Amino acid sequence: MAHAIDMSAIEQALDGFTIPPQPEILQHIQQQLDMPEPSIKRIAALINLDIGIAGFTLKVVNSAFFGLRHKITSVEHACKFLGVSRVLKLVRSVLVRFTLSEGRDDKFSLKLWSSALQTGNIAMTLARHFNFSQDIQDDCYSLGLFHNAGIALIQQQVSNYEQLLQQGLQQGRGYSEIEEQYFHTCHEVLGFLVAQSWGLTPELCNVIAYHHSPALMLETDSELEKQLFALLKLAEHFSGESRQLFNITLDPEWELHKGAILEVLDIEPLQLPELAELLHRQHINTVYSV
Template sequence: MAQPIDKTKIEAALKGFTIPPRPDLLLALQAELDTGEPNVKAISNLISKDIAISGFVLKVVNSPVYALTRQIDSVQQACMILGAKRIVQLVRSILLRYNVGDNKPDPFINAIWDTSTQLGEACMVICQHLRLDVGDEAYSIGMFNNAGMALIYSMHKQYPSIIEEAYCTENINIASAEELRLGTSHELLSFMIAESWGLSHDVCNVLAYHHSCQAIFNTGTFYEKQLLSVLKLAEHILEIPSTLGQTHLDFEWKLYSEQILDILELEVFHLIDIGEHLHQCGIENQYHMERPN
């Protein structure tokens, strides 16, 4: 298991920040899941009470990512086909965007949440493609990994320039750069949000070190290493540094790619196939190559 997080470091990182509590809808849904035999109708009824949330659920479920063979017209249908746990996970990711940080229209906030959605979906599709039984957890990591960014930006409007500088600087840990300038890091805040919102211990561990990768690679379980590797592969394939850091440099991939590929049992040439599969699922990426007609 990855090394425990220093509580003193957490207290320092949280100074001035308030971790948003788990929304009532999630508490009610989790209570139903915790019964051991969740009632699909009860879960779908809870979700359907919020028209906006249920609309988002149907939009995502009917997207190419889920590759369903027929149109889903109700939340109850979605629960029956995908399972209650996966639908609750999807609702959690939707609620995250509207409960963390400042929800006012803003290009940087939009970039954070749009890339989080793309990362979550890419992580899930990569797991499907590689036949890894960690797709649900990988999706959650993709969705939550940058939640701390939204929290920091709500307090520090100069944050985009700080994160851009960190992405463009070789031999610097992005979390360390944030701590140096702001006294906190988005990986620690993302960890605290995920823990507060009831994500699994393994997922929270990976979030706590998703830019301090060597901590996971050195002391984490194979499960944690696998989850982190899927996230880092997705970030590389989607060129996340170009979206959030305004650079095509990818120093984390340069530093950790050998370990990532080894853990996932991949060779570099396999990335073309993964890119093509992501493209077929509606996820554009740098490894998809247009084929001549």
């Protein structure tokens, strides 16, 4: 596994930031799952308490990324068809978007969650293409939506976050370096705390904590962490994340480490256009198709 997070440093860095607790709906769903005989009806009813969450969940389930032949018409149907555990992962990912963007409809917030959704969709689709397990495919979706959750927390309090990051990235500086200078914390650490608080697996939490530290993640002893990290970075590359968020066309982090990242997935740089075409056939735009 990657180096353990220094919790004392985190406590100092949290000055002024509040990590949103796991929503009550997730706590109640988890309680149902922990019962000897979980009630699908009760779980579906909990999700349906918020029409926005329920509607978005069904929208994702019925999207091309799940590849279902028949339309899912209700949350209860989704629970029966996909399994409650998979639906819980999906609901948790959907909730992070709604919780961290509550009351915010500014342009950057919309870009942030649009980018996160695209990255999650790409990562999940690639994991399926590479024949990773269903659990890893689902975790890739969660990873896509959670990995930049810390940005939402910073941006809630710093109106010129986008401009500061854009200037720093144009100078060739890294995300964490820029954020530490101005905010005395970074979105990786804050994202880690959100993910940990919301019950994501230790592997997912670690990848979120170090997703801008390729040298560390590529040396981790955990093969699962390494695979999840590689899938996330490849998805970020295909989505053109820095261009979407900060209008930066260069990606020094990818250029420096892409060979090692692709090696984890046993693919060559020459295969990237092929993978982009695969994504395009799934109606997913990439930097290769715009």
